[in-house]
Amino acid sequence: MHRARIALQASTRTGNTERFASWLLNKPQAAAATVYANRPKSSTAAEPFLNGSSSAYVETMYNNWLSDPNSVHASWDAFFRNATNGAQPGVAYTPPPNLAPYSKNEVPLTSLVPASGGMPSISAGSPINEKIIDDHLAVQAIIRSYQARGHLAADVDPLGITTAKLPALGMRAPSSELIMRKYFNFDEADMDRVFKLPSTTFIGEKEKALPLREILNRLEQAYCNNIGIEFMFINSLEQCNWIRQRMEPPNVTKMSNDQKRLILARLTRSTGFENFLAKKWSSEKRFGLEGCEILIPAMKQVIDTSTRLGVESIIMGMPHRGRLNVLANVCRKPLHQLFTQFAGLEAEDDGSGDVKYHLGTYIERLNRVTNKNIRLAVCANPSHLEAVDPVVQGKTRAEQFYRGDNEGKKVMSILLHGDAAFAGQGVVFETMHLSDLPAYTTHGTVHIVANNQIGFTTDPRHSRSSAYCTDVARVVNAPIFHVNSDNPEAVMHVCNVAAEWRATFHKDVVIDIVSYRRNGHNEVDEPMFTQPLMYQKIRKTKPVLEKYADQLITEGVVTAEEVKDVKDKYEKICEDAYNQAKQETHIKYKDWLDSPWSGFFEGKDPLKMSTTGVVEETLVHIGKRFSSPPPNAAEFEIHKGLLRILKARMEMVENRTVDWALAEAMAFGSLLKEGIHVRLSGEDVERGTFSHRHHVLHHQKVDKATYCPLAHLYPDQAPYTVCNSSLSEYGVLGFEVGYSVTNPNALVLWEAQFGDFNNVAQCIIDQFISSGQAKWVRQSGIVLLQPHGMEGMGPEHSSARLERFLQMSADDPDYMPPESPDYEVRQLHDCNWIVANCSSPASLFHILRRQIALPFRKPLILMTPKSLLRHPECKSTFDDMVEGTTFRRLIPEEGPAAQNPSNVRKVAFCSGRVYYDLLKQRREKNLEKDIAIVRLEQISPFPYDQIKAEIAKYPNAQLVWSQEEHKNMGSWSYIEPRFRTLLQNQKHIRPMSRSQTGGWFSQLFGKAEAPQSDQTGPHTEAVPRTISYNGRATAASPATGSKAAHNKELRNLLEEFCVL
């Protein structure tokens, strides 16, 4: 035990505290103190005692006393005074005057000293034996040890094998003696001694002191039984106490007979469902829940309690395991609909569909327990484990936002996880880190881990380095409840506490249901190949339903007949649904939609797009607001550099011109005016990576005083959100996708810092954005803004990998859609996403507005500029944006070449910023009459109709595609086959010169051959025109790291562009 040295040097008062701590711990001699049962805290000095170990406590007391003797209890004051005055061991202590009678539940220290056993008795004014102090401190340390480390010895594993970090298979977790009773110096004789309980424990309920035996019993019950709790790392004393209060009192997990019957009934359904599927479709993969059937009652318990506490809508995300069971028994999706998924029927509606254990659903129903209406949605998800987590959070956030549920009282999320995926997938961490950010919080998520202690064929000891699969949750101070799945009542208690925690603190919480997987990874897998011992154990383990039914029969809560009756009834329900499913001839993907947009499609012409031009007055109003400091706030001090930017903006508005940032603001502002919510999220988006946007102005003198002009355009405008995100792509893009699918009347944009970084979110792009509608009939109008362009910034700040997006565009390169008046919208309707690389601010304005003008929603992948943000030529005028103007998928040549098209010798098609390089080069080489430049503002869907017209306009010109990216990147691989299709389909066919074919010479040397006086050679029969390539050569890296090499490459491509 720690003892204070008696002879304190006077200088210690002002000396450093380290020295005090070291002698306190290392040179024990004597100490004396007193303990008063629950004496009200008179100073802050009392608090560390409640939390810390005894050494920290004594040390803190001493330090407090050094700085102010009045800040500690009088007993400590007396002790330290005596000690510093050289009092002998055991006599430094002087009891303080008893100022008031003991209040209720206070225990005088004298009463804690055994009457016999050779211990000295205490009377007022007499020195106290230090053993009493030591023993009390030891008891408190033991209590704290249970609270902090009890989970390590808890019996949470229904198989009785151990977790990853703990010893070999077949051993129970180490005993609590080993782990908690480090300070245990007591023998049997001490067991009946009464010890005062600190106010940081609730094991005593109303008792303030208990015999040691009872203290240990209660601690064992609370912390080392079937629930293991990790919470002592939480920084809030209030929150720690809240948990202790709910977990420590004896019998907290006791349930009423009605509750027990409800658990049994739910367990019967959960088990019955899997049994039924196993019986009917024995060789179908369904990723059954066997071994963790308690998951269903657990989820229902969380839902019941949350609904009771006010939640009306729950959004859930989960992996494959037990998903069908959740849909059937938690969401109560009609069973026959589920069963038709096994029948291999064709779909009645569009889409390529998904496997049954990935589908989502949405259901509104009455919660019979709380008698309240509740909406439940399970988000569709891909195989990619945990990828759905941020999507669920985004959807939850959006639902809270639209309902005005600013504290998350009405809408919440539940995320289910597998143990291996929860520990292994980084997106879990990224999602957790969104949990408390102002623009991303969902005000607490209940995480439930179906911890079957295995991931496919891999044991925990090979799949994670942390002790628990849940350790990631510690970073956000979430309490973690590990619970044995074979104790249904403990599971339900934990679920109640978790739901209450979420409702009270609006923070994340984790329920780790430690269970097992009765079968292989799926139903046709053999687990004995890889986990023989574990599966021998599993084979001998009775299903929890049987165990619990036996328990309730023994307790007299139910009879064996009742158990059988409930089971038979559910089987009959399944059988009826099975017969009903047999009548079905088709499945409907729409039945599996997780966010129906009721009212959005109804009564709409599916091919009618509204206009995107707006009246000039609106442009002027938005432009002026966007260029002004906060109105009526002269004291709002803006940075001088920003004032210059605002001034330049205002001048542009006065000149009826716009740059990129102004065009973007006008697109947002005009949509906000029309009642469309706009949300822009991503790293540093408020200012903009390139310092061009400045949507949030910061007061230079007042912290957190900001002004967002776009949020204050019109009194009745829709809300505008612009938010800097955490430094995450996977998590944040997933979040915004979830946000975007919730309500079609919103423009949701995610901006990459540089387009290069989008590949960190590749899974969201591949699994949700490009294929989401095809798999799940779920539309999203999300916009990805991706700074892109070869500007000599090196391999990682140049390319947004345009080629990848184009490669995933689902339009057939060999098929040219027939021409029609609604060509544009028809193509957009049929595509999986839109890929564009706009060159003008007006194009940006229109394409953003078109997202909302469409009668459906499509993702938009937009390459955005960097240097063009300040390029003097990259401007548009109001004339390109006012009423009557639209988005131009293609911007034709409008200069001299267009005046005399038959003389034009080359038409260069291009997209994005390279246009400005080509323009400059053409000007410098005086080729404005010879070369026409045509810009594809939208690359995919491919504007065949407009390209065709351009080609026809220049009958004598060779066709080239000019791009700045390397040949195996950029648009070339996408546009080349489509040009071929178009040219082959074209009526206008003319003989070609060899130079037009971009033949062997140009391919070898990157240059065209010398022109051959329109000579057609010996083979003059009509062949289709072709398009040749003008751009950088192929490469492995997207861009060179050398500025010189970059410039040389650019020079080459521009020279080649000028070769006629």
Ligand SMILES: Cc1ncc(C[n+]2csc(CCOP(=O)(O)OP(=O)(O)O)c2C)c(N)n1
């Ligand atoms: C990102 C990702 N990587 C790999 C897989 C393949 N896979 C499917 S299930 C599984 C094991 C998952 O284990 P766990 O998370 O514990 O869930 P369980 O199947 O045990 O319920 C793996 C590796 C996947 N679906 N997603």
Ligand SMILES: [Mg+2]
């Ligand atoms: Mg697992």
